[in-house]
Amino acid sequence: MAIDLPVLTRDILKSDDHLVQSFADLNALKQQGARTAIVSAKGTMVTDSDGNELIDGIGGLWCVNVGHGRREIIDAIRDQLETLDFYSTFYTFTHPAAAALAQKLGQLAPGNLNKVYFGNSGSVANDSAVRILQHYYRRLGRPEKRLVLSRNGAYHGSTFLAIAMTTPEYSKGWDKADNMVHHLKKPHYWREGDGMSEAEFLDMLMEDMRASIERIGAENIACFIAEPIMGAGGVIVPPEGYHRRAGDICRAYDIKFVADEVVTAFGRLGHFFASQDVFGTTPDIINTAKGLTSGYQPLSATIMSDEIHEVISGPDGVFLHGMTYSGHPAASAAALANIALMEQEQIPERVRTTGKLFEKTLKALEDIEIVGEVRGSHFMAGIEFVSDKQSKALFPEAMNIGMKVARRAQARGLIARPLGHILILSPTLILSEAEIARIGDILRESILDVMAEVRG
CATH class of the missing domain: 3.90.1150.10 (Aspartate Aminotransferase, domain 1)
Structure with a gap:
């Protein structure tokens, strides 16, 4: 037809x-x-x-x-649709494409980031990370740890929570979940350095982070979310060592580090993931979308550490979060073909x-x-x-x-x-x-x- x-x-x-x-x-x-x-x-x-x-x-x-x-991806999508057009990964169901992709992402991601939740956009991936971490701390008996540290200049999506984590310029005149997010200083040395050396600017940014945590209370903060390089906020590259030092501060205050690699993953900076290979830090969660399928299908992944998963999957570990199209067969097949093509052609x-x-x-x-x-x-x-x-x-x-x-x-x-x-x-x-x-x-x-x- x-x-x-x-x-x-x-x-x-x-x-x-x-x-x-x-x-x-x-x-x-x-x-x-x-x-x-x-x-x-x-x-x-x-x-x-x-x-x-x-x-x-x-x-x-x-x-x-x-x-x-690319025929490799188009054919993979077609073949998958002819075999299994759709089945959800809800409840007790899975299917080969989503299972294989989750395993592959666990192999590619740094450290012990081995557990994967699939969504359909970067906004959903970032929202999911926050919901998961709030639930994680609740199960540890610390329900007050629910706030988010983000940054001026950030872009994390346009859903009600994701737009709150995004720099305020993107939501002028629109409502958002303001009460959950605190924005740190923008790490843009050329525009914000004010005569400091880059090392001094980095020290100032880290002091701003520490002071903000002390003011808000680490006992109230679930996570810090950051793009390795800010994308839609103006392509801002932080000073060298920024993510490594921010990760150290997060660990010292028991705050989880969420890397928004929706843009930077899958080759854009020369590696499948940039957090460890380019910026020298292993986050607790990496979120990705976009290049995961090279845009051929809508798909995102929230990749979490074994430690986080162990807490949320214990007794009474019902995962009350999900999307109809999570791990869609055609989208999963597209991602697998995309990754295979990237590896084959280096x-x-x-x-x-x-x-x-x-x-x-x-x-x-x-x-x-x-x-x-x-x-x-x-x-x-x-x-x-x-x-x-x-x-x-x-x-x-x-x-x-x-x-x-x-x-x-x-x-x-x-x-x-x-x-x-x-x-x-x-x-x-x-x-x-x-x-x-x-x-x-x-x-x-x-x-x-x-x-x-x-x-x-």
Whole structure:
């Protein structure tokens, strides 16, 4: 049975009038030319409804790590659906794909993180981690340990709790679970360092963490949640040693460390998981999604330590948390095929070389007058625009400088993500050297165009 989809741009956008886009200015979307319909994709490229081929510089949304149209994953999904289309992992039921994937993730994750709960998004993974840890402490006779330490600049999702753990800029005018979350200082040395050395800045951040714990009371705090590199908060790389020292503080105060690796896992920083291999710490829980299936199916994983699982699975250990689609067979098959493909083609290992070339190519843009800082690591980058390099002053918010650059880049064949005064790049992990050079050229031309426009 064929599905009759709209083909022409005008017909697609007419149907799209009924769709509510995520994190979009819904009023601005009413304007002519505000929306782009993507109709096909292959490798590093996508094609819009007008036939324009574009480099997918945002990897779908931080997630299409192995590239578009990989037959290995598509065939695995099809084969799984033909064998077992759906059965839940509720109650006493399991199935081969979810079981095999849980085992594989336990093998890949650091330390004794061997137990896996599946959800369908990063938001669900982060919510689940907090619920699990609150239950963990309740079973230990410490129900008051339920609060969460997060950070300004963080992004952990958009459900009621996850958005509360996210930097407040993402929830202006919206309600959230404010009473459960305390935000620590943003670990952005270039913007927040105030004349300190990086080592002094790191000491200040750790003192802020200790002081906050003492003020709130460690007896009230369940966990500290942190992205190894902040993603949608602006691609902020913390000072060297930040996560290791934060982990030490958490252990000293009996606070669990939750690593939000929704973006950084599955090769984006050159390893399957970044916490231990890149940042030198083993958290109590790692959450992941996005690159877990390279976006081919919605799936997330909350990977917890044996110690946490032992407590919550003891006598009367009913797990009163679950989603209908947890461990969906097709999603689990997609993840297994994705991981196998990454291992076979050594994609994380390749990223350690090509990702550094990508870093170097974008870093070269700092010679442009309005580029204040290019930051990030490997295939995770942010470009911050300033009206004055010395003072780091920003352009007026209404100018929407990131959107201006993104539109010029798209006209030249590159999709990039605007975020106010920042432009974010999170491409597929299979870029060639020639494609990396082309991205650098498009960005340079686009930024210089916008600079000429705004400087008059």
